[in-house]
Amino acid sequence: MAMTLNDDQNMLRESARDFMASEAPVTHFRKFRDMGCKDGFSHGLWKQFAEMGFTGILIPEAEGGMGMGQIEAGIVLEEIGRNLSPSPFLTTSVAAVEALKLADKAMRDRWFPGILAGETVIGIAIEEGVKHRPEKIACVAERSGNGFRLTGQKQFVVQGTSSDMLIVAARTAGAVGETDGLTLFAVDKDAAGLSMEATRLVDSAMAAHVKLDGVQVNADAVIGDVDGGWAVLSKMLDAGRVGAAAEMVGVGTGAMDMTFDYLKTRKQFDRVIGEFQALQHRAAHLYGEMEGARSIVLKAQSLMDEGHAKAELYVAAAKAKAGLACNLAVREGVQMHGGIGMTDEYDIGLYMKRDRGLNEFFGDAYYHADRVATMNGY
Amino acid sequence: MSDLETFRAEARAWLEENCPAEMRTPAKGDEDVCWGGRNFVFQSEAQKLWLERCVAKGYTVPDWPKAYGGAGLSPQETKVLRQEMAKLGCRSPLNSFGIWMLGPALLKFGTEEQKVHYMGQIARGEIRWCQGYSEPGSGSDLVSMQTFGEDKGDHWVVNGQKIWTSYADKADWIFCLVRTDKTNKYQGISFLLFDMETPGVTTKPIKLISGNSPFCETFFDNVVVPKHQIVGELNRGWDVAKYLLGHEREMISGMGGDGGVTSIGAAMKAVLTEEPVLRAQMALFDVENLTFRAHGERFMDEWKTGKAHPAYSNLMKYVGTELNKKRNELVMSIGGTQALEWESERSNGGSKARNWLRTKANSIEGGTSEVMLNVVSKRILEMPGA
Numbered sequence: 001m002a003m004t005l006n007d008d009q010n011m012l013r014e015s016a017r018d019f020m021a022s023e024a025p026v027t028h029f030r031k032f033r034d035m036g037c038k039d040g041f042s043h044g045l046w047k048q049f050a051e052m053g054f055t056g057i058l059i060p061e062a063e064g065g066m067g068m069g070q071i072e073a074g075i076v077l078e079e080i081g082r083n084l085s086p087s088p089f090l091t092t093s094v095a096a097v098e099a100l101k102l103a104d105k106a107m108r109d110r111w112f113p114g115i116l117a118g119e120t121v122i123g124i125a126i127e128e129g130v131k132h133r134p135e136k137i138a139c140v141a142e143r144s145g146n147g148f149r150l151t152g153q154k155q156f157v158v159q160g161t162s163s164d165m166l167i168v169a170a171r172t173a174g175a176v177g178e179t180d181g182l183t184l185f186a187v188d189k190d191a192a193g194l195s196m197e198a199t200r201l202v203d204s205a206m207a208a209h210v211k212l213d214g215v216q217v218n219a220d221a222v223i224g225d226v227d228g229g230w231a232v233l234s235k236m237l238d239a240g241r242v243g244a245a246a247e248m249v250g251v252g253t254g255a256m257d258m259t260f261d262y263l264k265t266r267k268q269f270d271r272v273i274g275e276f277q278a279l280q281h282r283a284a285h286l287y288g289e290m291e292g293a294r295s296i297v298l299k300a301q302s303l304m305d306e307g308h309a310k311a312e313l314y315v316a317a318a319k320a321k322a323g324l325a326c327n328l329a330v331r332e333g334v335q336m337h338g339g340i341g342m343t344d345e346y347d348i349g350l351y352m353k354r355d356r357g358l359n360e361f362f363g364d365a366y367y368h369a370d371r372v373a374t375m376n377g378y
Numbered sequence: 379m380s381d382l383e384t385f386r387a388e389a390r391a392w393l394e395e396n397c398p399a400e401m402r403t404p405a406k407g408d409e410d411v412c413w414g415g416r417n418f419v420f421q422s423e424a425q426k427l428w429l430e431r432c433v434a435k436g437y438t439v440p441d442w443p444k445a446y447g448g449a450g451l452s453p454q455e456t457k458v459l460r461q462e463m464a465k466l467g468c469r470s471p472l473n474s475f476g477i478w479m480l481g482p483a484l485l486k487f488g489t490e491e492q493k494v495h496y497m498g499q500i501a502r503g504e505i506r507w508c509q510g511y512s513e514p515g516s517g518s519d520l521v522s523m524q525t526f527g528e529d530k531g532d533h534w535v536v537n538g539q540k541i542w543t544s545y546a547d548k549a550d551w552i553f554c555l556v557r558t559d560k561t562n563k564y565q566g567i568s569f570l571l572f573d574m575e576t577p578g579v580t581t582k583p584i585k586l587i588s589g590n591s592p593f594c595e596t597f598f599d600n601v602v603v604p605k606h607q608i609v610g611e612l613n614r615g616w617d618v619a620k621y622l623l624g625h626e627r628e629m630i631s632g633m634g635g636d637g638g639v640t641s642i643g644a645a646m647k648a649v650l651t652e653e654p655v656l657r658a659q660m661a662l663f664d665v666e667n668l669t670f671r672a673h674g675e676r677f678m679d680e681w682k683t684g685k686a687h688p689a690y691s692n693l694m695k696y697v698g699t700e701l702n703k704k705r706n707e708l709v710m711s712i713g714g715t716q717a718l719e720w721e722s723e724r725s726n727g728g729s730k731a732r733n734w735l736r737t738k739a740n741s742i743e744g745g746t747s748e749v750m751l752n753v754v755s756k757r758i759l760e761m762p763g764a
Contacts, residue, residue, distance in 0.1 A: 002683075003672070003675050003679045003680075004680055004683060260761075264761070264762060277752070280752065280759075280763075281751040281752075283761060284696075284751040284759060287693070287754060287759060288697050288754070291693065292666075292697065293669070295669065295673035295676040296669040298672070299672035299675070299676075320662075320665045321669045365665075366658075368665075369661040369662050373657060373660065373661035373664065376641035376643050377644030377647065378641070378643040378646065378647040378650045378651070
């Protein structure tokens with residue numbers, strides 16, 4: 001396909017851009033941060049997302065959604081990133097929906113309506129250590145009664161305590177380090193033996209440390225195949241990764257635009273500082289990095305939507321590149337803003353914090369560069 | 379089957395039938411590449427045959443109109459043809475500054491007569507062209523050039539010197555920037571074409587750090603150029619030159635015959651496995667490389683639909699050339715002491731070292747990286763100041 005957005009996609013971009021700028025701009029984020037909101041996002045805004053059709057953007061049309069692909073989800077995510085709009089969109093409408101699309105009809109019927117209505121939030125309980133290592137999942141699911149008993153712990157479950165259901169990856173067979181033998185479960189938030197400790201992150205998002213102490217689930221809680229969870233997990237992770245990359249394109253572009261505006265207005269030595277070549281060259285270099293990130297993210301999204309064999313490689317490269325470029329944008333942003341870049345009053349620092357969170361989400365740039373090397377045969 | 383898929387099948391069938399087996403292997407260095415021209419000596423019968431067949435089909439310049447020696451293919455068809463050539467490993471039948479640079483300028487600025495005559499010669503590989511732009515005192519500040527053409531009624535008499543003229547010693551004709559009005563800096567330059575065998579033209583190769591001499595100094599001593607050999611209007615040659623530099627930047631930034639996405643890491647696995655820091659550098663390079671290829675693809679799609687910023691090729695030139703230098707640094711590091719060998723057959727005549735040194739010019743020729751960043755900053759980002 002052509003590496004440009006079509007008319008429908010451009011229309012979606014415009015409506016998402018208008019919506020986020022008016023309903024969920026940075027002031028909205030600040031308001032919820034400053035009130036110490038336990039969810040870290042507004043349920044009212046999540047409902048508005050639903051009214052716009054965003055929450056079901058990846059849900060098939062036959063099941064009430066918009067039946068769109070990663071490019072369209074990424075368009076919404078870019079605007080979320082640009083405005084730092086806090087919402088469960090990435091975890092619930094992108095990652096969780098991609099996993100649930102591979103679940104049986106009963107499970108989809110149970111969760112899709114709530115997602116479509118903007119009432120349901122789903123947490124992704126994958127991580128067990130401080131770095132993303134999905135193949136090292138040690139959480140155990142033993143057969144018990146008509147289902148399984150889950151024992152273990154999870155970390156960095158974004159919006160965990162606000163979630164109605166957690167998608168938990170656990171080992172039903174095989175050894176730690178193997179991709180075979182994993183199974184994904186839909187675990188209800190009220191399940192006995194499930195406990196969570198909410199913690200606020202640097203970007204004011206809420207995440208949970210989760211304990212699973214012999215949590216009993218029925219066989220129908222399995223998403224996909226028993227022992228074959230890697231297929232579902234990979235699809236969910238790749239959707240989350242390319243989504244996070246798209247959001248980082250938005251965060252980085254937002255930070256970059258704000259910084260370029262500042263270079264054109266701030267005066268020192270009787271000159272607008274954007275006249276200085278030392279800053280112009282860094283600005284132009286940054287622009288090139290962000291343009292590159294935007295391109296590889298679009299390429300990865302379109303390959304995923306095509307079901308192309310190379311999609312996995314490009315998703316890894318896109319997550320890595322978007323992470324590196326967005327990180328450069330926020331670092332240059334704070335530096336070029338000078339002293340006020342260090343103040344809480346100015347927004348640029350908020351972009352720096354959001355970048356850090358997104359860079360860690362589902363594997364950082366180094367993790368994904370390593371995967372690129374492996375997939376490239378060395 | 380869509381029209382494009384029908385074309386793909388036809389193109390593939392034609393290539394399979396017409397591209398000789400020897401022309402489906404990579405060229406063995408610069409001497410093995412077909413440049414055409416009056417004095418070109420074919421390296422093999424296959425090379426000659428491949429050129430002749432492509433000329434007959436219009437495939438040396440597939441996207442040029444048929445009247446000027448092309449095949450009249452659409453941009454999409456041209457892309458498909460290149461993809462199919464890459465899949466079969468077909469060499470380019472003809473490399474030429476005429477194809478890459480002069481042709482597009484003639485198409486935009488030339489008269490009908492010039493298009494038929496010069497573009498036809500280029501398409502058939504009959505005339506090899508060189509470019510006379512830079513002068514000893516005019517590098518990044520190209521518009522300060524001094525080579526002067528004195529008006530003598532029906533012709534100019536050109537005096538001056540050019541430098542960094544690629545393959546001037548092998549070229550048949552030159553497209554050359556000549557000052558025709560000393561009172562107007564930008565609108566005092568004309569774009570002239572003339573035969574390198576004209577009396578008064580001499581060339582002197584410049585030996586580079588790679589040990590090779592792809593560039594020359596070119597001297598003009600009372601060279602007579604007839605008036606009809608001008609492209610575009612008198613004193614408006616800078617417009618032609620700028621347009622052409624855009625093409626040169628695309629060409630330099632678009633290096634890598636197979637689309638360039640194939641990693642060089644796999645072939646170096648033994649070294650990379652033992653050196654994790656080097657492997658990490660290679661991995662990060664691959665991320666940048668995949669990014670650049672996707673970026674180039676997006677740029678071309680936006681360019682074709684008129685959505686790209688007119689100065690965007692400057693950005694691609696900057697990113698592409700810096701990336702190519704990085705690639706060659708890695709090739710040298712991975713190659714170790716073997717890559718230091720300068721003459722041996724084992725090292726293919728020091729090809730790694732020579733290529734590595736050659737790439738250092740990528741970010742200088744056709745506009746330095748620093749000038750590219752200036753242009754991006756001012757024209758795309760609209761940063762203030764002169």
